[in-house]
Amino acid sequence: MSIHVYNNCIYIYFRTNTVHPNLATFSLLDAVFSADAFDFWARKVHPLWSWQQPLAQIVSKHPESNDAVTLVLKPNRHVSAFIAGQHINVSVEIDGRQHSRSYSPRYLANNHIAITVKRIEGGKVSTWLCNQSQRGDIVQLNAPFGEMTLKERPNHAVFLAAGSGITPFLSLIQAHAKTGQRITLLYWVRDDASACFAEALTQLAQANPAFRLHLLMTQPKDGIASDRIHLAQINALVPDLASTHWYACGPEGFVSTAAALATQLNRPFLGEAFSLPELAASQGEHVQIQLLKSRKTLSVPAGEPLLSALENAGIQPAHGCRRGICNTCACPKNSGTTRNILTQEEQHEAVSGLRLCISAACSDLTLDL
Amino acid sequence: MKNLNKRTLSAQELDLLAKELDAVRARAMADVGKKDARYIRHVVALVRYSAFAGRALLMLSFFPPAWMLGTLLLALSKIVENMEVAHNVMHGQYDWMGDPSLNGQTYEWDLVGTSDNWRTSHNFMHHTYTNIKGMDDDVGYGVLRLFPEQRWKPHYLFQPFYAVIFALLFQWGIAIQELRLGQLFSGKKSKEKFSEEFAPVKRKMRQQMFKDYVFFPLLAGPFFLPVLAGNFVANGIRNVWTYSIIFCGHFTRDAEIFPKSVLKDESRGHWYMRQIKGSSNLEGGKLLNLLSGNLSHQIEHHLFPDVPAWRYAEMAKEVRAICDRHGLHYNTGSFMKQAGQVTWRILRYAFPSKTSSAQLNEFRAESTAS
Numbered sequence: 001m002s003i004h005v006y007n008n009c010i011y012i013y014f015r016t017n018t019v020h021p022n023l024a025t026f027s028l029l030d031a032v033f034s035a036d037a038f039d040f041w042a043r044k045v046h047p048l049w050s051w052q053q054p055l056a057q058i059v060s061k062h063p064e065s066n067d068a069v070t071l072v073l074k075p076n077r078h079v080s081a082f083i084a085g086q087h088i089n090v091s092v093e094i095d096g097r098q099h100s101r102s103y104s105p106r107y108l109a110n111n112h113i114a115i116t117v118k119r120i121e122g123g124k125v126s127t128w129l130c131n132q133s134q135r136g137d138i139v140q141l142n143a144p145f146g147e148m149t150l151k152e153r154p155n156h157a158v159f160l161a162a163g164s165g166i167t168p169f170l171s172l173i174q175a176h177a178k179t180g181q182r183i184t185l186l187y188w189v190r191d192d193a194s195a196c197f198a199e200a201l202t203q204l205a206q207a208n209p210a211f212r213l214h215l216l217m218t219q220p221k222d223g224i225a226s227d228r229i230h231l232a233q234i235n236a237l238v239p240d241l242a243s244t245h246w247y248a249c250g251p252e253g254f255v256s257t258a259a260a261l262a263t264q265l266n267r268p269f270l271g272e273a274f275s276l277p278e279l280a281a282s283q284g285e286h287v288q289i290q291l292l293k294s295r296k297t298l299s300v301p302a303g304e305p306l307l308s309a310l311e312n313a314g315i316q317p318a319h320g321c322r323r324g325i326c327n328t329c330a331c332p333k334n335s336g337t338t339r340n341i342l343t344q345e346e347q348h349e350a351v352s353g354l355r356l357c358i359s360a361a362c363s364d365l366t367l368d369l
Numbered sequence: 370m371k372n373l374n375k376r377t378l379s380a381q382e383l384d385l386l387a388k389e390l391d392a393v394r395a396r397a398m399a400d401v402g403k404k405d406a407r408y409i410r411h412v413v414a415l416v417r418y419s420a421f422a423g424r425a426l427l428m429l430s431f432f433p434p435a436w437m438l439g440t441l442l443l444a445l446s447k448i449v450e451n452m453e454v455a456h457n458v459m460h461g462q463y464d465w466m467g468d469p470s471l472n473g474q475t476y477e478w479d480l481v482g483t484s485d486n487w488r489t490s491h492n493f494m495h496h497t498y499t500n501i502k503g504m505d506d507d508v509g510y511g512v513l514r515l516f517p518e519q520r521w522k523p524h525y526l527f528q529p530f531y532a533v534i535f536a537l538l539f540q541w542g543i544a545i546q547e548l549r550l551g552q553l554f555s556g557k558k559s560k561e562k563f564s565e566e567f568a569p570v571k572r573k574m575r576q577q578m579f580k581d582y583v584f585f586p587l588l589a590g591p592f593f594l595p596v597l598a599g600n601f602v603a604n605g606i607r608n609v610w611t612y613s614i615i616f617c618g619h620f621t622r623d624a625e626i627f628p629k630s631v632l633k634d635e636s637r638g639h640w641y642m643r644q645i646k647g648s649s650n651l652e653g654g655k656l657l658n659l660l661s662g663n664l665s666h667q668i669e670h671h672l673f674p675d676v677p678a679w680r681y682a683e684m685a686k687e688v689r690a691i692c693d694r695h696g697l698h699y700n701t702g703s704f705m706k707q708a709g710q711v712t713w714r715i716l717r718y719a720f721p722s723k724t725s726s727a728q729l730n731e732f733r734a735e736s737t738a739s
Contacts, residue, residue, distance in 0.1 A: 028579045031580040032580050040413070095402040095406075096401075096466055097406075097467060098466065098468065099467075320489070320492065320493030320494075320497065326488075326496055327460060327464075327675065330464065343391075351464070351465070352466075352467045352472055353461050353474060355461075
């Protein structure tokens, strides 16, 4: 809502995108109302109250396997709805800094949201969520994304999961198995202890005849080890291959092997791999810079100051001192690795203010520019 | 003291100076984290509580002590918001937190000037070209003569009077600084260009006027006038305070002014040296640090504008030792002493300055040396 004074009359608008910018010359309401001030006072009353931030509170936490926990989150009204199989960026504050990682959420009863987090060696967010997070803590849940859904309505869906690649499939199975959707899940894990949701999946398989589960252990404590994904194995476990759609989720190597097999058998395929730390490009090599606001992708030499590299590519970012003092050229970096030219420090995380004049690309980057 | 102050370092000495100061910065940045986040959030809380308490007390203006206390609390809130939150946040000191409410590029402050113009005139021009005549508009703000190197004109005779008015209306000065009205009056800037630049400033001015002189007074009903008066006085106190702090930071007796020629191939070490020579500190303890947004450590702020400012007091010990080692004058003194020196400059340079001819020649020689 905004109030405008025009020709000595006061007009009150409920703001829509169609208000002509000239009419919305100034908004007096902005002078006396700020979302930040609202949030400051509202959170004293209730930790989830916010004018526009999508927040959620951890209401319970329980172990799922020896290195994974499930967090049950109570969202506020700003958290966007997602459909089974999508991902959501979870932001948490660790040592004063916001860090964000993608997880696969699923709905529980009373609209609570569950995410399962596997602790990664050296992983800041997963370690914090598994070890430090406590009931009552607040996290931010950003807009959902991802294509791993069953919107194609396949006759027979084959889910290929490796490790924590199981998470999008769990919400898909929970959402679709009870409708009679035919699903076969092949789930590769190292051993019993690292199999998340083994119990929940077994129960789902017992309750829904249309859903078949194959748990494949590559290094079981006892019993026979299964091979990693290969053709004969799939032929043996999945009947009527000709009518199947394939979906794979797991580490990059696993998903690319699955994709190759699907191509070989001429099956429709959808894959999602965990992003691995991007390799630092060496000096002089070219990297791809994706600019979100200007909807452009450019190729620039790695190691060169980004400001001049972008200028050479025909982009004119706002800038001032060109030596890291004035912060004029700072823009958000959503992904990729950069190096600070003055300190030689590498930055792998998303940041809200990357100073282009003293940063060089070490990998492909996504900038909000 | 004067000789020491004017000492110039060789290229090697400057490189060493840069290395040592870079190391001070690196040590501070390595420790940045939870403590800094907690600090700035406490300060934001202080701003919000004091504004709430101040505005609430002003609603009870029928009781004169409530008016006084309310006005002082509102002034405190505005001072801390402008100095310790806005100024430092806009330098990007807290960008690393990833908190959108503390983002340097988008923060909007409680002042009639727009944050966008401030980011240009202050973060870029003033911090890059500190005390360079003709580049750093903060040198006299285009209306005051503070250094003998500035050419004297008859209207400077009146500057002791209009300096007072400038202090009282300081936020309006900041608001129009980047509009460069001089260029409009001399015909160098078209009216169209001016209207375009003025539009966002006009919008911000209206918002601020609406808040302090319409909305809150109306909210007070029968106490419309006392609330309006309280807001007016609170804005005035803030204006005089910020003016004093900024002037004490660069226009004390030993603060130096530089010609444009220093910019030619300027090294990082020389930029550092210029920040030290052009800035001056205020000694006064923790309260002064808070109320000045840690500009009581103007030297450290100019050396490390993107380091969270509450760390300057700690960093100052090392900076001072480095200055001593390099024979650079570390310009510091009490608020009264520094303010006295600034007042002297305003009075002295209202008049033509004979004594400056030697310095002036030196300055001009340097200007043309390039």
